[in-house]
Each structure stands twice: as structure tokens, then as C-alpha cells.
Amino acid sequence: MTRSIRPDAVLVQAVIAGALSFAHLHDLAQAAGQTGWKAWAYPISVDLLMVAAWRRLRAQRSRLAWCWFLVALVASLGANVTTAGFLDLDHPPALLRLGVAGWPALAFLGGTLLAHAPNAPAPEPVPESAPVVDHPEPPAPAPEITEPEPAPALPAATVPSVPPALIDHARKVATDHRTRTGTEIDTATLRTRLGVPEDLAGAIAAQLA
Template sequence: MASKLRVDAVLVQALIAGALSFAHLHDLAAAAGQTGWKAWAYPVSVDLLLVAAWRRLRSDSSSRLAWCWFLVSLFASLGANVATAGFLDLADPPAWLRFGVAGWPAVAFLGGTLLAHSPTPTVEQDAETPPVVEREPSGNTPSPPQYAPAPEAVAEPEPALRPVPALAPAAPTVPVPAALVDHARKIAADHHTRTGRPIDTDTLRARLGVPTPMADAIAAQLA
């Protein structure tokens, strides 16, 4: 019940506002020299243009064209309401008012034509559309679309890493007297004569009684 009362109140308010605006537009057109049926046609023209612009705004709220003609028709209706409230002498209307009323039919026709015939933006279709399945002429159930499998990426073999050869440790540079080298050569020759094998570093160090670095340096010179 409350909803019905609210809707009825809105409709009554709309009828009152429309009737008053209609009467004001008629009086203004009659004061500007438009008599008879022409004075009644002006309110209809203004209200139709206002309704056409409003309907266009509901479908495309960002349309500059619809906003332009909505404001033009609203200004015409609101201007008539204000002008008939005593701000203008309707017994002797100014020339600009006669000019505006006389040129209104052409303006309203242009606005209505542009609103009715200008294209409205369409909803863009999704770029990814489903594949179209063609039906077989024999009436069998269409087979699902076949998609070629994407080629698998082949991993390139990584180059084998070559082992870095280990560097032989450099022999310690220990100064060895020449006489000691000659003595060591005799010991090595004697050891080879008795055993048939070359003397090793440990045996040479023990026979000479020298430290290990010097024995290594002597063995390097005997090799």
C-alpha cells in the first residue's frame, strides 16, 4: 500500500509540473505572436525534445549530443517558466524573444533528427570467441573441434664442463751446494748398483742427513 501511494504521488507531481510548464510555454509563444494552434504546438515540441534527449541519456549516459539537447530543451522550458512570472512584459515582448520563439521549430527539428538518427555505441564482442562447430551433412553428432598440440620446447643440452687439470706443485727453491749434489749422485749410483732401483727421496734424505725440502731439491736435480 505504501509503495502504491508513493508511486501515485510521484505521478501527480509529474502531471502538475508538466501542466504548468505546458501552460507557460503556450503563454510565452502566444505573447511572441504565435496564435492559434501554433501556440499549443510549442510546448509539445519542447517536451518531446526533452523526452528524446532523456531517453538517449538512459541508453548512453556519456553522449555529449544527448546532454547538449537535454540542456537546450530544459533551458527553453525553464526560461518560459521564469519569463511568465513577471520578469518580461508579455504585452510588449522584446525582439530577441520573438526571434527565439520563431526560430525554435528549426532548432527542435534539428535536435530531434540528430537524436533519432545518430548511431548508438554497441557492446564490443569478446575477442576470444568459441570455435564454430560445423555440422556434418549426414546428421551425425558433430565431433568436437580438434586442436593441434603445441610443440614442446626441446631443452638444449648444456655444454660439458671440462675438468681443469691440477697444476703440479712447484718444487721449493732451496739452494743446494754443487758438492752436495755430486755426493748425492754417487750415493744414488751406489744404491742403484746394489738394489737395481733408483734411490727414492726418503732414502736419499736419510743417507745425506738433510731436511726434506733440500732432499726434494737434490732429487729434482738427479732426475
């Protein structure tokens, strides 16, 4: 089963831009006096330094990686601008020759620093805290129920003493009342008939019962 190959516009654009930048770096190195294989090694060195700095940036956002990425970017961009007719490549200036001649040492320094730069320490794992066990608080002690103190006993009512003569009279009154009404005399009637206080009438009625 064959798969149809669909060219990616971004990939094609990257290949074209890389090829042009590579050619400009080669032409600049050749104009500065680097001939043969040395002229082809310059663009490879610039692109490799840029890739190494970019990979370091993806792993760790450090000033060192940013510095060397900008150095490689300036070298590549400078070659593209220089070969666009701003300089006479048949008679390059001494400063351009100096920059091209010193590039290998600069690129070697940058690649070495990027390769041996310490990585950022991995964050230490946060120790998991022991689960907090909610210990239920002991229930509050129930309030002690104090039994109410018994009310002081009331002093016993003193039974008034009834004279025997009054008892005899009261008995006659009760007999008369029974004869006329056919019922026993009550305390209120006895009190009225005798004309005595209520407590004394009660005491007499108790003795008549």
C-alpha cells in the first residue's frame, strides 16, 4: 500500500531558506580567503552552533544558550546581508577577513560551553505529607444532674383541743341535723351552728365521725 507524499509548505520553506543561508555563508568564507573544503565547513559550523544553542534553550532557558544562539544568528544573518551587494566581495575589508578567520575558535568555544554546561537541577520531589487523621474529640462530659433538695417539711398543724362540753353540744347539734334532714352534718354547717373557727370545727367533726 503506497502513501501519497504531500509536500509540507513549512518544510519546503525551511529547506529553501537553509540552502540560501548555507550558500551565502560559503560565498562569504570563500571571499574572505577560505577556499576548498574550508569554505564549505563555515556554513556547517554556523548552523550546528545555532542548532546546539536552540536545543539547549528548549531544555533550559539560560543566558548562555541565548548568547550563543544570538551569535550564530548574527553570523548567519550577517552573511546573508553582506552577500547582497553591500560589500565588494572581490576586495573584502580586513575586518571581514578577521571575523571569518576567528570564527572556528569562537564556534568551538560556544559548542564546548553548550555541551558541558550543567543542566538545571531537577526539582526535588515534595515529600508527601502524612495523611492527617482527624481524631474525634472526646464528647464533653454530660452535666451532672443534681436532684433537687427536698422541700422542708411543713410543721404539722396543731390540732386544737376541744372541750368535752363542746363535743357533747356538737353531738346534739349533729343528731338534730340528722333527724331533720336525714343526712350527716358537714363541717361548714357544724361551724355555722356552733359559731367556732374553721380549724376548731374540723377538729370537732373529726371526733364526731
